[in-house]
Amino acid sequence: MILNNVKLILFFIHTFKQSICVNLNNITLTDIKTLQNEYPNIMRVMLKDHPYYIFSYNELKYCPVHFSHLVDCERVPYEGIEIKDSILEYVVDDCIRYKRYDLGYAIIVNAIESLGFTYMYQFCEFAIEMNKKGANISNFLKIFSKNLKSKIMPIFNKEWISPEPYECILNVYKEHKHKYENYEFNKVDEKYMSDLLICKNLMKDKVHFLSKPPEKSMNNMSEQNLISIQMNNNTIIQELLTIGSGPFKDITGYKYETSCLGDTDHHSGKIGKIHIFLPCGHGWSCENCIVLNEQCPVCHQQITDLLDLQPRCFLDGREARCISCRNQIKDVHPPSKHVMMPCGDGWYCSKCIDNKNCTICRRECKDKLCVNL
Structure with a gap:
């Protein structure tokens, strides 16, 4: 037992000392392969037409780069790479084939970003609709919080994706905690719903780049259907966002x-x-x-x-x-x-x-x- 603990400690020390440096102005094939190996499950998803991640400029289609930092080249052209209704893995394979490493890297991280934002966005919508019904979401909030801390935020921090929506949601529940016992939001609270709507608006331009979770309006849904969607979203985020024990990245x-x-x-x-x-x-x-x-x-x-x-x-x-x-x-x-x-x-x-x-x-x-x- 002691030997196993020592091995585990040495493993974490070794992992911590590792260094991955990604130059956003010089993405390499190795950078893309690293992402593919770290997030194999998300590579299977299908990409949808999207006004933010696939936008037009001077009659050409572009992809935004980089998601949370200003770089010399803030957009890269798709140049014939088919995106809409295509499997992410096949899109990235085409990027590699044509040595469009910057595009392939950006698409993978944009997919990760959109998946995480979509999950948070739909939880805010779920919480708002449940509050309209005076329904308690304390158990669902625990699962959501666990997924944020163990799945989404470690990945967002590692890939340097903006945590602003996450921090917005964190502040909402921190602010309203004192009004309810154990976060049992079981009565209609206009201020609480309004604060969650602000968080939703931070993400609205970057959600639903992937075919799942599917885009559905929760307005006027029954409580049973709302719960079913939220449980399904929990399953999707747990299946798609898997991450190895790799180190944080230095971004230049x-x-x-x-x-x-x-x-x-x-x-x-x-x-x-x-x-x-x-x-x-x-x-x-x-x-x-x-x-x-x-x-x-x-x-x-x-x-x-x-x-x-x-x-x-x-x-x-x-x-x-x-x-x-x-x-x-x-x-x-x-x-x-x-x-x-x-x-x-x-x-x-x-x-x-x-x-x-x-x-x-x-x-x-x-x-x-x-x-x-």
Whole structure:
């Protein structure tokens, strides 16, 4: 038993140290093969005509790239690749055959994005319609939450798909929790339904790119039919979104990519770790440049130590969220990012950094660092 636990720990250490770097301006065949191997089940789905994922520009059909980041080439032409009513695997095979790797990569991730958004969108619709009937959805909410945490969000984080709709739903149930015991929404609540509608609107342009789950209006459906659809959607998301134990990805090649203070030619997606200067908290610097710095290049304060962090913390252009209270840092005053010392976990907002123990590793907080990027 102990030996098996040791093997498991070593496996996770090995997996954590692995590095996959994808340059969005230079997608390779290896990048596509990696996606195909990681998400084999979704490769079987059929793609539908879609105004967002298959849009016209100057009489040509294009695919949006990249789903949550600005890149030099923000769209790629389909150039004769048949998409509508085609199996995703066959579409990607055609892309590989014609060496359209950027298109193949974008289509796979767009399919993943649309599947996840469609599931969240239809749950919001399900919750709204059930609330109109004064029906309790607490058990369905537990299943939905489990699928979000174990299926959708790990994949969205790994593939760098925007979590904004997920965070919207999270905030809705956080806001309304105090009004109901155990999230038992068993009476009509106009504000609750209105808040869910806002979340739906965040996703409406990106849903139903795939043939399943099927597009159905839940308006005025019976409670039994609503439950049947939601249960079917749970099954679909569990079957299609399977993911291996691969590492997070470092993404490069998009506009406004954060550069090392020591050398603007170095980007965090191309290196293993980045360094924050102590005690001032400015950063960041890559391992290639840190040996050249005795003073902080920003404030010229003497560097006495370093804090090592993963590149993903800084490459992602999305708003930072506190790992303790889950509020966006920008909404907390003062809107500053902190990491807890000595563990180095973050981000914490200016209020939660005063916690006695780290939310992630539970180590005692000895000090804190305000990071200035």
